[in-house]
Amino acid sequence: MKPWTVVVAVLAGALALIFAMLDLPAPAFDLLPAVTTHLPASGVEHPVTAVLLNYRAYDTLLEVAVLLLALIGILALGIDADPVAPRPVEAMLSILARLIVPAMIVMAVYLLWAGAHRPGGAFQAAAVLAAGGVLLQLGGLIASWSAPRARLRWSIAGGFLIFLGVALVTGLESTLLQYPMPIAGRLILLIESGLTISLGLILSGLFLLLSRDRKNEAP
Amino acid sequence: MSSSMVFAVTGVLLFAIGLAGMLIAAHLLRKVLAFNVLGSGLFLVLVGLPQRDGMADPVPQAMVLTGIVVAVAATALALALLRRLHALTGATSLPRDTDA
Numbered sequence: 409m410k411p412w413t414v415v416v417a418v419l420a421g422a423l424a425l426i427f428a429m430l431d432l433p434a435p436a437f438d439l440l441p442a443v444t445t446h447l448p449a450s451g452v453e454h455p456v457t458a459v460l461l462n463y464r465a466y467d468t469l470l471e472v473a474v475l476l477l478a479l480i481g482i483l484a485l486g487i488d489a490d491p492v493a494p495r496p497v498e499a500m501l502s503i504l505a506r507l508i509v510p511a512m513i514v515m516a517v518y519l520l521w522a523g524a525h526r527p528g529g530a531f532q533a534a535a536v537l538a539a540g541g542v543l544l545q546l547g548g549l550i551a552s553w554s555a556p557r558a559r560l561r562w563s564i565a566g567g568f569l570i571f572l573g574v575a576l577v578t579g580l581e582s583t584l585l586q587y588p589m590p591i592a593g594r595l596i597l598l599i600e601s602g603l604t605i606s607l608g609l610i611l612s613g614l615f616l617l618l619s620r621d622r623k624n625e626a627p
Numbered sequence: 628m629s630s631s632m633v634f635a636v637t638g639v640l641l642f643a644i645g646l647a648g649m650l651i652a653a654h655l656l657r658k659v660l661a662f663n664v665l666g667s668g669l670f671l672v673l674v675g676l677p678q679r680d681g682m683a684d685p686v687p688q689a690m691v692l693t694g695i696v697v698a699v700a701a702t703a704l705a706l707a708l709l710r711r712l713h714a715l716t717g718a719t720s721l722p723r724d725t726d727a
Contacts, residue, residue: 414650422643426636429676439686455685456692464689471693478700482707531696607696614703618710 451592453525460529461596465585469575472568472603479564479610482617483556497548505547512540520604524593530600534607541612545619552620553613564613567606571599631678638671653720655712659705666698 443455443463450458460468516533523529544550556564574595575585582588587595645665649658670691677684713719 411651414647418643418647418650421646422639425639425642429635429639429672430632432676432679434680435677438684440682440684443685456689459685459689460692464686467690468693471697474697475700478704481704485707485711529692531692535696611696611699614700618703618707 449589449592451587451589451594451596452523454523454527454529456527457523457529457596460531461599462587462592465575469568469571469585472571472607475607475610476565476568479613479617482614497546502547502549505543505549509540509544512536512543516540516604516608520600523600524597530603530607533600533604534611537604537608538611538615541608542615545612545616550616553616554620556613560609564606564609567599567602567604570602574599629679629681631675631681634675635672635679638668638673638675641665641668641671644668655709655719655721656706659702659709662705663698663702666694670694 443459446463447453447455447458450462452458452462516536519528519533519536520530521528523532541550545552553560574587578585578587642665645661645663645668648661648664652658652661673687673691673694677687709719
């Protein structure tokens, strides 16, 4: 396929999409009233967190499984086991990592807690934790992973397992992932705490595993 | 045109740029990058289009939030596959299809 054919075709498609969007009628149904009406029963005060961990918790459960699968996929591809020569680390980066990472951990805990009533939550907190992990590796303060040992494996899978456990218990009690009203908030906090640690490890693990495989890099 | 429609239109344009990049670029790293541009465009459409009446809808926002994290994981897996391909064959692009 010639590049200009692709460009013309994609441009035509984009224009058609834009005109279709501008001409779009109002949606036949609106989910916003449904979300706001049931918000007091969800255990949290912020609508996005309520959607993520209560109304559509099944989606989130499967999404965490996808993340876990991606990490397992990378592990299954095989990682170079050869010892890597430590590369020189800039002192500035190392000092910066030491200064910033503790603040990032505090930030992650705050984001996790804030998720109940304002923008925030497990995913944002985990992203901050993962960035901290990447920064520590770049600053030469922690080594890349070669093969996660049992304890790390349990921590990586822990968030998903807690989530799955809650799903199983609620599934046996009533409906899958339908939290009993008085403890809904506490269950969501439990799931989110597990997810923060596990997702932080998974996301930083994606980098820590890939950065291990340095043999194939161009000199 | 409301500001949320500006987001949606920008999202469509980013989607188009990413799609063209995926089809044109031969280097697999460029394809992965183009895939990410495409995904970001989609997220912009998903956030912008539902709030064209002025009210933010939390359902697509939660969907985008999970989508971003899944996109990160998918990118990492794609990069791992790409490095494996490079380590095993030395190639950085897929062989071209030849019309029989």
